[in-house]
Amino acid sequence: MTANTKLDPKVPSGPLADRWTRHKFELKLVNPANRRKFHVLVVGSGLAGASAAASLSEMGYRVTCLCIQDSPRRAHSIAAQGGINAAKNYPNDGDSVFRLFYDTIKGGDFRARESNVHRLAEISTAIIDQCVAQGVPFAREYGGLLANRSFGGAQVSRTFYARGQTGQQLLLGAYSALMRQVGLKKLTMLPRREMLEVVLVDGVARGVIARNLVTGEYERHAADAVLLCTGGYGNVFYLSTNAKACNVTATWRAHRRGAYFANPCFTQIHPTCIPVSGSHQSKLTLMSESLRNDGRVWVPKQTGDARAPGSIPEDERDYYLERKYPSFGNLVPRDVASRSAKEQCDQGRGVGPSKMAVYLDFRDAITRDGEDVIRAKYGNLFQMYERITGENPYQVPMRMYPAVHYTMGGLWVDYNLESTIPGLFVLGEANFSDHGANRLGASALMQGLADGYFVIPATIASHIAGRKLAPIKSDHPAFAEAENDARSRIQRILGMKGTRSADSIHRELGLTMWNQCGMARNAAGLKSALQTIRNLRSEFWENLRVPGEPNELNPTLEHAGRVADFLEFAELLATDALTREESCGGHFREEHQTPDGEAQRDDANYCHASAWEYQGEGRPAVLHKEPLAFEVVKPSTRSYK
Amino acid sequence: MSTSPTTGRMHVTLEIWRQKSASEPGRFVPYELDDVSPDMSFLEMLDVLNERLVAKGEEPIAFDHDCREGICGSCSLVIDGSPHGPERETTTCQLHMRRYRDGARITIEPFRARAFPVVKDLVVDRGAFDRVIAAGGFVSVNTGSAPAANAVLVPKDAADRAMDAAACIGCGACVAACPNGAAMLFVSAKVSHLALLPQGGPERDRRVLSMVETMDAEGFGHCTNHFECGAACPKGISVENIARLNREFLRAALKTPVVSRSSGSDD
Numbered sequence: 001m002t003a004n005t006k007l008d009p010k011v012p013s014g015p016l017a018d019r020w021t022r023h024k025f026e027l028k029l030v031n032p033a034n035r036r037k038f039h040v041l042v043v044g045s046g047l048a049g050a051s052a053a054a055s056l057s058e059m060g061y062r063v064t065c066l067c068i069q070d071s072p073r074r075a076h077s078i079a080a081q082g083g084i085n086a087a088k089n090y091p092n093d094g095d096s097v098f099r100l101f102y103d104t105i106k107g108g109d110f111r112a113r114e115s116n117v118h119r120l121a122e123i124s125t126a127i128i129d130q131c132v133a134q135g136v137p138f139a140r141e142y143g144g145l146l147a148n149r150s151f152g153g154a155q156v157s158r159t160f161y162a163r164g165q166t167g168q169q170l171l172l173g174a175y176s177a178l179m180r181q182v183g184l185k186k187l188t189m190l191p192r193r194e195m196l197e198v199v200l201v202d203g204v205a206r207g208v209i210a211r212n213l214v215t216g217e218y219e220r221h222a223a224d225a226v227l228l229c230t231g232g233y234g235n236v237f238y239l240s241t242n243a244k245a246c247n248v249t250a251t252w253r254a255h256r257r258g259a260y261f262a263n264p265c266f267t268q269i270h271p272t273c274i275p276v277s278g279s280h281q282s283k284l285t286l287m288s289e290s291l292r293n294d295g296r297v298w299v300p301k302q303t304g305d306a307r308a309p310g311s312i313p314e315d316e317r318d319y320y321l322e323r324k325y326p327s328f329g330n331l332v333p334r335d336v337a338s339r340s341a342k343e344q345c346d347q348g349r350g351v352g353p354s355k356m357a358v359y360l361d362f363r364d365a366i367t368r369d370g371e372d373v374i375r376a377k378y379g380n381l382f383q384m385y386e387r388i389t390g391e392n393p394y395q396v397p398m399r400m401y402p403a404v405h406y407t408m409g410g411l412w413v414d415y416n417l418e419s420t421i422p423g424l425f426v427l428g429e430a431n432f433s434d435h436g437a438n439r440l441g442a443s444a445l446m447q448g449l450a451d452g453y454f455v456i457p458a459t460i461a462s463h464i465a466g467r468k469l470a471p472i473k474s475d476h477p478a479f480a481e482a483e484n485d486a487r488s489r490i491q492r493i494l495g496m497k498g499t500r501s502a503d504s505i506h507r508e509l510g511l512t513m514w515n516q517c518g519m520a521r522n523a524a525g526l527k528s529a530l531q532t533i534r535n536l537r538s539e540f541w542e543n544l545r546v547p548g549e550p551n552e553l554n555p556t557l558e559h560a561g562r563v564a565d566f567l568e569f570a571e572l573l574a575t576d577a578l579t580r581e582e583s584c585g586g587h588f589r590e591e592h593q594t595p596d597g598e599a600q601r602d603d604a605n606y607c608h609a610s611a612w613e614y615q616g617e618g619r620p621a622v623l624h625k626e627p628l629a630f631e632v633v634k635p636s637t638r639s640y641k
Numbered sequence: 642m643s644t645s646p647t648t649g650r651m652h653v654t655l656e657i658w659r660q661k662s663a664s665e666p667g668r669f670v671p672y673e674l675d676d677v678s679p680d681m682s683f684l685e686m687l688d689v690l691n692e693r694l695v696a697k698g699e700e701p702i703a704f705d706h707d708c709r710e711g712i713c714g715s716c717s718l719v720i721d722g723s724p725h726g727p728e729r730e731t732t733t734c735q736l737h738m739r740r741y742r743d744g745a746r747i748t749i750e751p752f753r754a755r756a757f758p759v760v761k762d763l764v765v766d767r768g769a770f771d772r773v774i775a776a777g778g779f780v781s782v783n784t785g786s787a788p789a790a791n792a793v794l795v796p797k798d799a800a801d802r803a804m805d806a807a808a809c810i811g812c813g814a815c816v817a818a819c820p821n822g823a824a825m826l827f828v829s830a831k832v833s834h835l836a837l838l839p840q841g842g843p844e845r846d847r848r849v850l851s852m853v854e855t856m857d858a859e860g861f862g863h864c865t866n867h868f869e870c871g872a873a874c875p876k877g878i879s880v881e882n883i884a885r886l887n888r889e890f891l892r893a894a895l896k897t898p899v900v901s902r903s904s905g906s907d908d
Contacts (some may be wrong), residue, residue, distance in 0.1 A: 055784040133787035137804040176779035183775035452649030
C-alpha cells in the first residue's frame with residue numbers, strides 16, 4: 001500500500017554549500033542559562049551517542065545516557081578498523097569538500113539526500129580537529145603531521161587512521177569526553193540498560209521505558225528530547241560482523257510507535273571477511289578494507305582448481321577486480337567487490353575448504369615493500385587472521401568472503417535528524433540519512449561523529465526552543481501504559497515453555513535472509529522469504545523456551561526479546577526489497593542488471609527514499625516516498641572501470 | 642593440538658563457576674561437552690554448551706561478550722588460572738579450541754578482584770574502571786573549541802608510543818592477574834597515552850593525581866612489581882607504563898600542594 005502524504009525533509013533551499021550555515025542561523029537558540037532546564041535522553045553510547053551526550057552536556061543540557069553494555073566504552077563503534085574520511089586535502093591530491101560530497105553521493109548510487117551529504121562533507125574536517133584535540137593518537141608522518149591512506153570508492157587519500165583500531169580510538173575519545181561530563185556530575189550514565197519502548201505524550205516523544213539488565217527492573221525515564229543512537233540491524237542476518245548485542249529493538253520499538261523506517265533493504269555486504277568455518281559460527285570477522293591498498297584479490301582461472309595457492313602459476317590466476325575495473329582495481333566500492341566475489345564463487349572458482357572464498361594476496365606487496373612495512377601497516381589484522389584461521393597470511397594468501405557489515409537503512413529523519421515522531425531524534429547508523437544505497441569505507445565513523453558532535457547540538461533547538469513543551473513526569477499514564485506493554489511482552493516470552501531456543505530460531509531467520517535477501521535478490525526468493533519469516537515468527541511465539549527468571553541478569557531473555565523484534569523487522573526488510581524494482585548500491589535485484597552484470601538503477605521510478613509506516617501486527621506497512629532531487633550532481637551510471 | 646582421530650571432534654570436561662548473584666555463594670559445576678570442533682572459538686564452545694542447557698531446561702551460563710573480535714573488552718574469564726586463557730596477547734573470544742587436546746579438562750572462573758564484584762556466574766562489575774576514567778582520563782576540550790588538526794605537531798615516535806598505550810581495551814585482565822588486585826597497568830596506560838601527547842600536557846599533573854586517588858578509593862590494590870598484569874594483557878600493554886605512571890605521580894605530587902588537589906575540579 002502506498003500513501004501520498006508528503007514527508008517534509010526540511011531541507012533548506014539556496015546554494016548547496018551555504019545551506020548548513022544558513023540553516024544553523026535560522027534555527028532557534030536555547031539560552032545557555034535555560035539549557036539546564038531541559039533533559040535530553042540519549043540511548044546508546046557508540047560514536048553517535050557518546051559524542052552527542054558529551055556535546056549536549058558541555059552546552060548545559062541535563063543529559064542521561066543509557067547503554068546495553070557494562071560500560072559505554074564497549075559500544076560496537078569500537079570495532080571499526082580502517083579509518084575516518086575528512087576533506088582536509090593534506091596529501092595535496094585534489095580533495096575538497098565538494099569531492100567528498102560527490103564521491104559519497106555517487107558511492108551511495110544516487111539514493112541519498114544531497115543537502116545531508118554536503119553537510120557531512122563540510123563537517124568532516126572539524127571532526128578531525130576535535131578528535132586530535134582529545135588526544136586521539138592518529139598515525140603521523142615523521143614531520144609530526146597527520147598521515148592519510150586511501151579507501152575504496154575514492155581516488156584521493158583522505159582517510160585518517162590509528163593503526164587498524166581507528167574506531168576504538170575515536171570511540172575512546174568520545175567516551176573520555178562523556179566520562180568527563182560524568183565526573184563533573186553533569187551527565188548521568190546508566191550502563192546495562194535496554195530501551196524497550198518510546199513513550200509518547202500527545203504525539204511527542206517524552207521518554208523511554210528501559211529494563212535494568214542486572215536486576216530486571218523496569219525504569220521510566222522522562223525527557224524533553226530522546227535521541228536514538230542504537231546502531232544498525234545487520235544481526236537480522238544472524239551472521240554478520242556486528243557485535244552479538246547489536247539489535248534492531250530500539251528503532252523497531254520506535255517504529256511501532258510511529259517513526260517511519262526508511263530503506264531497510266539497503267544493507268551493506270563487506271567484501272573482505274573471514275569465511276564461515278562451520279555450523280557453530282557465532283559471528284563473522286571483518287578484515288579492514290585498507291588491506292585492499294596492498295592486497296590483490298584473485299581466484300584460479302580454472303574452476304575447481306584444488307592446488308595450494310602458491311602452486312598456481314601467475315598466468316593461471318585471475319586478478320578479476322584489476323581486470324574488470326582497471327581504474328579502481330582492488331579498491332572498487334564494497335558492493336561491487338562483494339558481488340564480484342560471489343560471482344566468482346558461484347561460477348566454481350571459489351577457494352578454501354568451503355569453496356566460498358577468494359584470495360587476498362600480499363605476496364607482491366611483501367616483495368615490493370618488505371615484510372616489516374606490511375607488518376607496521378596491518379600487523380594486528382594479520383595476527384587476528386592467523387588466530388581465527390590458524391594460517392599465516394605473510395606466507396599464504398588470506399581467504400576472504402563477503403559478510404553483512406553495515407545497514408544504510410534506518411529510521412527516517414529530516415534534515416534536523418528528527419524522526420516522524422516529534423522530539424525523537426535518530427543519529428548514526430540508526431538513521432537512514434547519508435549513505436544512500438551503499439556506504440563508502442571510512443564514512444560510518446565520519447557520520448556518527450558528525451551527527452553527535454556537530455549536527456544535533458544545533459538542530460535539537462528546533463524541538464526544544466521551537467515547540468512548547470509542558471513539564472513531564474514519569475508518573476504520567478503514558479509511562480504506565482508503555483511499561484505494561486514491555487512487561488507483558490517479557491512475561492509472554494518467559495511463559496511459553498516450548499522446545500526451541502531463541503538462538504536456533506535466530507540462526508534459521510539469518511540463513512533465510514542471507515540466502516534470499518543478501519547479496520542478490522529476486523522476486524521469487526523474496527516472496528518465499530516472507531513466508532519463511534512468518535512461519536518462524538509463529539514458531540517463536542508458540543514454541544520458544546527461555547529458562548531463568550525475569551528479575552535477574554538473564555542474557556537468554558535479552559536475546560529472545562531482540563529476536564522477536566528481528567522477526568517482525570525482517571518482514572519489512574524483505575517487503576522493501578521486493579517493492580524496490582531496481583538494483584542500486586547494496587540492493588541487487590537479479591531482474592535488474594546490465595548485460596555485464598552491473599546494477600541497473602531505475603531513476604524514473606525509484607529515485608526516492610522509501611519510508612514505511614507501521615500499521616499494527618500482521619497488517620502491511622504503508623509506504624511513503626520522499627522524492628530525491630539531484631540539483632548538483634546529475635545521476636549517472638556508476639562506473640569504476 | 643590433537644583431536645579425536647576418527648572425527649576431528651573433541652570431548653572436553655569443563656569446571657565452571659556458577660553463582661546466582663553477588664550475595665549468594667558460588668561453586669564449580671562440572672560439564673561434559675562432546676562434538677567440539679577445533680575451529681570453534683572458546684566462546685562458541687560455551688554457546689554450544691548453553692544451547693544444550695537450554696534444551697534441557699537448565700539455566701545457561703552467564704558470561705560477558707560482545708564484539709568477539711578482541712577489541713570491545715567485554716569478554717573476561719579466568720581459564721585454567723589465567724585471565725583470557727593460555728594464549729599470549731589473546732582475548733578469550735579470540736582463543737580457539739584448536740589450542741586444546743581431545744579430553745582436556747578446563748577450569749573457567751570469573752575475573753576475581755575486590756574492585757570487580759561478581760554479578761552472576763562469570764560476569765563481574767567493572768564499573769570501577771569507568772569511574773577512574775571519569776576522574777581524569779580525558780583532555781578537557783569542549784566540542785567546537787579545537788584548533789586545526791595540524792596546528793600542533795606530534796613527533797611520530799610520541800604518537801606511536803601513545804598509541805601503544807591507548808590500545809588498552811579496558812577488559813580488566815591486569816587486575817584479575819595481579820595478586821594485589823591492582824589496576825596499575827590500566828591506569829598507567831591511560832596516563833601514558835595522554836602524557837606522551839602535547840594535547841595532554843596542560844592537565845598532566847591533576848590527571849595523574851586524580852586518577853590515582855580514585856583508583857585507591859575504588860579498592861584496587863597496590864603494585865608490588867609482580868608484573869603478572871603485563872603477562873596477562875591481551876593487547877601487550879607494556880609494564881614500562883607503570884614506571885611512567887610512578888614518575889608522573891611523583892612529579893605531580895611534589896609540585897602540587899595537598900590542599901589544592903581537588904578531584905572534583907570544574908571545567
